[in-house]
Amino acid sequence: MHSSATFLIEFGAIILxxxxxxxxxxRFQFSPIPLYLLAGLAFGEGGLLPLGTSEEFVAIGAEIGVILLLLMLGLEYTATDLVSNLKTQYPAGLxxxxxxxxxxxxxxxxxxWGPVAAVVLAGVTWISSSGVIAKVLGDLGRLGNRxxxxxxxxxVLEDLSMAVYLPIITALLAGAGLAAGSATLAIALGVAGLVLVVAVRYGRHLSRFVSSxxxxxxxxxxxxxxxxxxxxAQQLQVSAAVGAFLVGIALSGEVAEGAHGLLSPLRDLFAAVFFVFFGLHTDPASIPPVLLPALALALVTAGTKIATGYWAAKRAGISAKGRWRAGGTxxxxxxxxxxxxxxAVTSGIEPRLGPxxxxxxxxxxIVGPLTARFTEPVATRLTGRSRRSTTTVTETPQDRDLVPSPDAPAEK
Structure with missing residues (x-):
């Protein structure tokens, strides 16, 4: 009874x-994600007041939160949209x-740290957070943007790539032979392909079955x-997030609209729990020794992600503002x-890799929601100043009157 009361007090305090x-x-019009994470950091391992009885439930809630975030993303698009986007955007994935x-x-x-740790850290810096980005897109009202x-x-390309990457990295960390690693990879690819085929070809039947x-x-x-x-999907070494996303893709029409309205409050609740859980499992004492390399890596890969989104959006014919928004997100x-x-930490290949x-x-x-919000206005302001400065230095008013710049209307 005492344990149950403690759990209710802890979990109730978390939700409140x-x-x-x-x-x-x-009130200040920014995403709450960084605050959720810092709250988890304050009350997690090595924090001000570590939680006790509610930690296991929070862990399960966090996993459900990621699944619901990806499901809701999938409900926004049809199977035809998915296939079309994958066909046209695979160069962006590369x-x-x-x-x-x-x-x-x-x-x-x-x-x-060696080649195995290099493969692991490559995956860490490669994959964007679908959960955080899904939440940010909703918070900023950008789900309908071009x-x-x-x-x-x-x-989606990153998540599907995880169906290939995770079995490979698992085999490398375990020191498995070529045959065992190949079998694991074949199973993962087969399952991911099967779920995708079912979502694309039989989505209408699934919607009729679910409809009520x-x-x-x-x-x-x-x-x-x-x-x-x-x-x-997770049991078969495929990302649970991929499975949830494809379920959302498979549902369409009135079913998708009804499910979206019903699941939105649950998504918001469990997504918040996910971000708190992430902070709970970060020991503040382990961060300072690796802070400088982490900052350097974060700075470089924030720039490369912005460049990736900008290039992909430009290739899709999106305007300059949309390109910057895509990169920052x-x-x-x-x-x-x-x-x-x-x-990697479980396998013990490099003790400093985890921190x-x-x-x-x-x-x-923490920085991601901020770049999603501010990359576009900052870039627009800087490029606008650069253009005005260039015009002032290289042209006279008479020159602009005689030879109007074709970019002038756009600059106005």
Whole structure:
């Protein structure tokens, strides 16, 4: 009885605190994610007041939060949108991997950690946080923006790449032979492909099966199906997030609209719990020794992510403002990076890799919502000043009257 009462007090305090932090962030019109993370850091391992009985429940809630974030993203788009975006955006996925994985690998090699650690840290710096970005897009009201499908295409390509990367890194860390590693990879690819085919070809049948006029039944069936598919996918070495996203893709029409309205409050609740959980498992004492390398890596890869999003959006014909928004939104790292680092820590290949990855992700998961909001206005202001300065130096008023610049209307 005492344990149950303690759990209710702890968890109730967490939810109340999240609500107050959310209201504070809303008053100043910025994303509450950094506040959620800092709250978790304050009350986690080595923090001011570590939690006790509610930690296990928070861990489960955090996993559900990521699943619901990706499900809700999937509900925004149809299977046709997914296939079309993947066909047109795969070059952006290749650029994304090259620009963002290489800095992590290079840092590990410079620190003398060896090739296996280099492959691990490459994954940490490569993959953006689908959970954080999904929350940011919702908070900023950008789900309907023209650049959002480009952002989602890159995220989906990254998540699908994890179906290949995670079995490889698991085999490397375990020292498994070629045959065992190949079998694991083949299973992961087969499962991911099967779920994708079902989502694309049989989505209408699935929507009819799930459809119900009763909100309670619709909520239970959609939520149960999502958790089931996510669990099976994870059991077979495929990302649970990919499974949840594809369930959302498969649902369409009135079912998708109804599920979106019913699940939005649950998504917000469990997503907030996810960000707190991330902070809870970060020991503040482990950060200072690796802070400088983490800051350097965060600075470089924030720039490479912005460049990735800008290039991908430009390739899709998005305006300059949309390109900067796409780049700034992709900066955050999160759940996948921590999963990858956790595998390395468990295997014991390099004791400093875990704290470095944690500090790196913590920096970018706090900075990410800020770059998503401010990259576009800052870039627009700087480029506007640069253009005005160039015009003042190289042209006279008479020259501009005689030979009007074709860019003049756009600058106005």
């Amino acid at each position: 605190g999240l609500g107050l932090l959310g209201r504070f962030a809303g 650029v994304d991997a090259a620009l963002n994985a290489l800095p992590g690998a290079a840092m590990a090699l410079l620190l003398g 650049e959002t499908p480009v952002i989602l295409s890159i995220l 006029d009763d909100p309670e039944k619709l909520l239970l069936v959609v939520l149960g199906l999502t958790l089931l598919v996510a669990g099976v 992709l900066v955050a790292r999160g759940e996948f990076s921590i999963v990858i680092a956790g595998l 470095l990855a944690t500090a790196y992700v913590l920096i970018l998961v």
